[in-house]
Amino acid sequence: MGKDKSEVVGLNDKNNLDANIYAAAKIVKQASRQIDVIIHTIGILRSLEHILEHDEIVESVSLGAGNTGKKFDLETTHRIAEYKFIDWKGGSESIRQNGIFKDFYNLAEHDTSKRKVLYVNGTMFPLKFFKGRRV
Numbered sequence: 001m002g003k004d005k006s007e008v009v010g011l012n013d014k015n016n017l018d019a020n021i022y023a024a025a026k027i028v029k030q031a032s033r034q035i036d037v038i039i040h041t042i043g044i045l046r047s048l049e050h051i052l053e054h055d056e057i058v059e060s061v062s063l064g065a066g067n068t069g070k071k072f073d074l075e076t077t078h079r080i081a082e083y084k085f086i087d088w089k090g091g092s093e094s095i096r097q098n099g100i101f102k103d104f105y106n107l108a109e110h111d112t113s114k115r116k117v118l119y120v121n122g123t124m125f126p127l128k129f130f131k132g133r134r135v
Contacts, residue, residue: 088125
C-alpha cells in the first residue's frame with residue numbers, strides 16, 4: 001500500500017518476482033494436480049514386491065487414481081485388491097469413509113475364489129469406521 005510504480009518495480013526486483021518465477025509457479029501448479037495419480041501409481045507398484053507370492057502373476061492393474069475403467073486396482077492370479085492411500089485424520093471424513101466402504105462392498109460382493117484385499121494407510125481409523133463408528 002502507498003507505493004508508486006517505481007517502488008513496486010523495486011520490490012518485485014528485490015524479491016525476484018519476475019516472469020520466470022510466475023511461469024515456474026504455473027508449471028508446479030499444473031504438475032501438482034497429478035499428485036494423487038502419482039501416489040496411487042507408485043504406491044501400488046512399490047507394494048507388488050512385498051505382496052506378490054512367488055507364483056502369482058499380475059493380470060490387471062489400475063495405475064490411475066479414481067475411475068480408470070478397471071473393476072479393481074489390482075487383479076492377480078491369486079487376489080483382487082483395492083488401495084486407499086489416505087492419510088486419515090480422525091475427524092469428519094464421511095467422503096473418505098463412503099469411498100472405503102464402497103471399495104470394501106465391491107470386493108465383498110465380487111464373485112471370485114480369489115483372496116479379496118483392501119490395502120490402506122494405517123488401520124486405526126478405517127477399523128473404527130468398519131466397527132460401526134463414524135469418527
